[in-house]
Amino acid sequence: EPEVTQTPSHQVTQMGQEVILRCVPISNHLYFYWYRQILGQKVEFLVSFYNNEISEKSEIFDDQFSVERPDGSNFTLKIRSTKLEDSAMYFCASSESRALTPAGYTFGSGTRLTVV
Amino acid sequence: AQSVSQHNHHVILSEAASLELGCNYSYGGTVNLFWYVQYPGQHLQLLLKYFSGDPLVKGIKGFEAEFIKSKFSFNLRKPSVQWSDTAEYFCAFLDSSYKLIFGSGTRLLVRP
Numbered sequence: 417e418p419e420v421t422q423t424p425s426h427q428v429t430q431m432g433q434e435v436i437l438r439c440v441p442i443s444n445h446l447y448f449y450w451y452r453q454i455l456g457q458k459v460e461f462l463v464s465f466y467n468n469e470i471s472e473k474s475e476i477f478d479d480q481f482s483v484e485r486p487d488g489s490n491f492t493l494k495i496r497s498t499k500l501e502d503s504a505m506y507f508c509a510s511s512e513s514r515a516l517t518p519a520g521y522t523f524g525s526g527t528r529l530t531v532v
Numbered sequence: 533a534q535s536v537s538q539h540n541h542h543v544i545l546s547e548a549a550s551l552e553l554g555c556n557y558s559y560g561g562t563v564n565l566f567w568y569v570q571y572p573g574q575h576l577q578l579l580l581k582y583f584s585g586d587p588l589v590k591g592i593k594g595f596e597a598e599f600i601k602s603k604f605s606f607n608l609r610k611p612s613v614q615w616s617d618t619a620e621y622f623c624a625f626l627d628s629s630y631k632l633i634f635g636s637g638t639r640l641l642v643r644p
Contacts, residue, residue, distance in 0.1 A: 419575075420575070447630075449631070451632070451634075457636060458536075458634050458635065458636045458637070459576075459622060459624075459632075459634035459637070460634070461631045461632065461633070464629075464630070464631060471629075472629055472631065507575070507576065509576075514630045521578075521632065523568075523575045523576035523577075524575055525573070525574055525575035526575065
C-alpha cells in the first residue's frame with residue numbers, strides 16, 4: 417500500500433534555528449497538506465498546497481513558515497526561526513483529489529519537533 | 533465556530549469490554565465525518581467515514597460509528613476491544629475547503 421513518508425521522525429533544534437521537515441507524498445497525489453499537533457492538543461491544519469502554490473493556510477502559518485515542492489517528489493515545510501511553541505508533531509498528508517475519495521487523505525507518520 | 537469535541541481524553545478498558553467514544557461536531561454545512569486512529573509510533577489511519585446514506589457506518593477492525601444528525605454526534609463503538617486497540621482515536625470532519633477539522637483525541641488503553 418502506498419505510503420506518505422516523513423523524515424526525520426524526530427528533530428531537536430535550538431530556538432531561533434531554521435528547520436526543514438521533509439515529506440514524500442504518494443506519487444500520483446496532487447494535493448498536499450501539513451498539520452501539526454502540539455502535545456495534548458488538537459491536530460491543527462497548517463497549509464494546503466496544489467499546483468505548486470498554497471491553496472489555503474491557517475492563522476498559525478505565519479511568515480516564519482513556508483512550503484515548497486522543490487523537485488516534484490518532496491514536499492517540505494520550513495520554519496525559519498523556530499520558537500519554543502513550535503514544538504509539536506508535524507503531519508504531512510496527500511490526497512489524489514479534493515473530492516471525497518474513499519481513502520480520503522493519506523497521512524505520514526509524523527515528525528516530532530522539539531525546540532529547546 | 534466549527535469544531536469537534538471529544539469528551540473522553542483518556543479511556544482505560546479491560547480486554548473484551550465494550551467501547552464507545554463520544555464525538556460531537558459543530559458545523560453548519562453538509563457533514564463528512566471521519567474517525568482516525570493512531571497506533572503508537574505510527575501514522576494516522578482512517579478507521580471509517582460517513583459521507584451520506586446509512587447513518588450506521590462500519591469500518592475496519594470491527595469498529596462502527598453512528599451519525600445522529602439531531603444530536604450532532606458521531607460516536608465510535610466496538611463491542612469487544614482487544615489489547616491491540618490501544619491507540620489514540622481522532623474524530624474529524626471535512627470543512628467546505630476540504631481541510632480536516634480534528635477533535636482533541638481520545639487515548640485508549642486496553643489492559644490485557
